[in-house]
Amino acid sequence: MAKGDDIVRRKKNKANRKKQNRQKDSSAVSARVASMIAAKKRRKAGTRRMCQGMCFSLPTPDDPFNDFHGKNNVKRSEIKKSMPSKVNQKVLMKEKNAFLKKGSVPGGNMKVDSLEKMISEKVVNSNEDHEKLIASIHNVGQTGHAKSQISEIQPDRKVGTQSHEEQTFESSYCPSKYLMMCLKEIENALCHDGTYNSGEDKPLFITTWGVEFWKCYSAGMDVLEASGSSSDVEQIAWIASTAADAIARREKEGLLFTSPFLLFLAPSKEKAVKVRSICKPLKGLGIHTVSLHHGASLDRQINGLKSCEPEFLISTPERLLELLSLKAIDISGVSLLVIDGIESLLASGYLDAIKSIRQGISGKPHTVVFNDCFKYATIPAVRNLLIGSVYRLSLNDSIASQSACIIQSIDVCASKEEKTVKGISALNNVYSNQPLPQPLKVLYVVQKDSNIQELVVALKLNGYSVSSSSCFGVAEVKDSLDSKSNMGPSVSLLDSEQINTAELGEYGVVMIPDFVLSIDNYVHILTRMARNTVDGILHCFLTKDDAPYARPLVEILEQCGQEVPEALRNLCLA
Structure with missing residues (x-):
């Protein structure tokens, strides 16, 4: 049975009166009280906001923190807009103001939408450049010895x-x-x-x-x-x-x-x-x-x-x-x-x-x-x-x-005993002629099967303390010398077979008493030592038996712009 027009009118008027009464009630109270009344009505209706949903749902294994408030099909937008940095905003606003002052933009009758599109493209490009910068910064310093020289x-x-x-x-x-x-x-x-x-x-x-x-x-x-x-x-x-x-x-x-x-x-x-x-x-x-x-x-x-x-x-x-x-x-x-x-x-x-x-x-x-x-x-x-x-x-x-600023000193000796004496004399000159805030660390590159005991005794008699691994057997001569000799500068011994794995950057002075190395190992020492100082010195001692190494060493000295000793040239000709 169809309803009459008067019934429809009465229902409409009733709805209008209720609406007006609600507006009067909300206007009679403050905004704070009105918000509390609205929240109460939502609680009674069971339509609380997402941020107030802890009262009507319990945590589940799939939602332990009740982030979805009991709703499994809640979809959240994961798209994040790339916002320009403050520097990019200043640059882009400067360009936009320049365009607006001229009354036109590049391209003749370009509209405002095209201008905004162009600016947004510049923002994306600048953000990509910033990502490249961060990537380059993380990559830089991985080569060489940057990690050991610069604190994180x-x-x-x-x-x-x-x-x-x-x-x-x-x-x-x-x-x-x-x-x-x-x-x-x-x-x-x-x-x-x-x-x-x-x-x-x-x-x-x-x-x-x-x-x-x-x-x-x-x-x-x-x-x-x-x-x-x-x-x-x-x-x-x-x-x-x-x-x-x-x-x-x-x-x-x-x-x-x-x-x-x-x-x-x-x-x-x-x-x-x-x-x-x-x-x-x-x-x-x-x-x-x-x-x-x-x-x-x-x-x-x-x-x-x-x-x-x-x-x-x-x-x-x-x-x-x-x-x-x-x-x-x-x-x-x-x-x-x-x-x-x-x-x-x-x-x-x-x-x-x-x-x-x-x-x-x-x-x-x-x-x-x-x-x-x-x-x-x-x-x-x-x-x-x-x-x-x-x-x-x-x-x-x-x-x-x-190897910039590293002095290469190559001496040609007549015997092994002369090499030991010249090595100790060169070491004494290093500490007497260089008034540094901290003494340079000294490294001796020796061969395990060589006569290490004589070298250790000579160093200790000249006031140097020797530190080395147990494979050299230095502990046997330690007790036979005066304990006061250990108060001098420290000298480290390194096996020549451990050159490629050792950290050489901390040593400012490297001594090679017996040239048992290859030219590649010599270059490795030269380019890895003394990374934190410009006072590095590399001493090398040769005999007539080391004549095959003379010519490559002369080429290295000439390449580094250093003077070649006459004895080394004669050994090269021999």
Whole structure:
């Protein structure tokens, strides 16, 4: 039976009255009370929210924490939107504002939707680049001895440097966003000038050398760049960005700088101009760079230094020394000292000027030396500039690069007794002529079936303590000598058969009394020893019976730029 129109109207009016009454009731109370009333109604109806479902369901083996509130078919979206970082947001907003100011976007009549699509694609690309950076950082340092030289940096922890106690800032597994932004600014400027092609060259922030340098700087270690060349664009960009990031971190801590933070000593005016052009894009981020060289008058540079306080100072040693003599600039607070092109500086006679500049810096700043030459003449200069623990940073696998600043001493002896005497004399010269903070560790590479007892007795009589494995039988002669002889420097003995498995990086002095090794083992020792110092010495003693090894050793010495002894050449001819 169909209902009449009056019945339908009455039901509709009744529903409207109930609705109005509910609205009056909810408006008569506060928002908090209304929410409580609504929650009570949901509890009575059994339609509680997902976050309030613990009352009407019990945990099960499939859902022990009752995450699904008794519902087995609850589907949750697992798609996560990739959100751009703050640095990417700033870059993208800058591009978007530039497009809007022009009134048009690339492509003519491009709509707003296409603009947003283009920006979203850039965000995805930037996120992929960031993932590449993280992957490269985890891969970098797996080769060589990076793990043994640089302490692991834990996130959200203060890193206490070993030789630079003044620098204690938080480091993480990857460089900061501000450092990435500095690299991006430099890269954009170089691409705009045409000096850097981002399409052909890989981005600056995934440069392997830069990541290694950042790790060294974070660990507070000095760096010897032993690739055999002067600094290039990528290396300068990473050094400048790392210094800018350190300045930003210290300013957050409330520290102020009255002198330049970075001092870059360039060998020529052209190199100083190049370094300044790379650092110039950081001016928009608050980093001011000044270049000092003979291209401008001295009075003009003095007036320019009075009007500004540069964070980065690039100069040739001679011009900087003139300004220091006139007290036109203060470099006592420099925290990062970079010396580029050591061979060119030595050829121009700037070594004394560099020493005077280094004495004008108070404390011990981070020091980076680009060793662009493997000649023996540069070794004393590098040793005067790098004192203490250093890190050898080189992506070149050549023998000369890996053995940079390690002196190879090869003596030709007439008998085995003469080899022992010369070995002890060379060891005494090492400790008497090198006033180091800590004595270098000494390693003797010997053969198990040789006369070890005579060598141990000679070492102990000269005040050295000997440590070795039990296979050499050193314990038999230990009690026959005075116990005071064990108070001297320690000398370790290593079986020649264990060369390839031993850790040689901690030894600064390696002695080979009997050349029972192959040339490959000799190269292995040369390129693996003294990884934390530039004072390494490798002594090797030959006799006439070792004449077949003379020619390969001469070639290695010539390749490393070291002087070949006349006795070794004669042995080679024999």
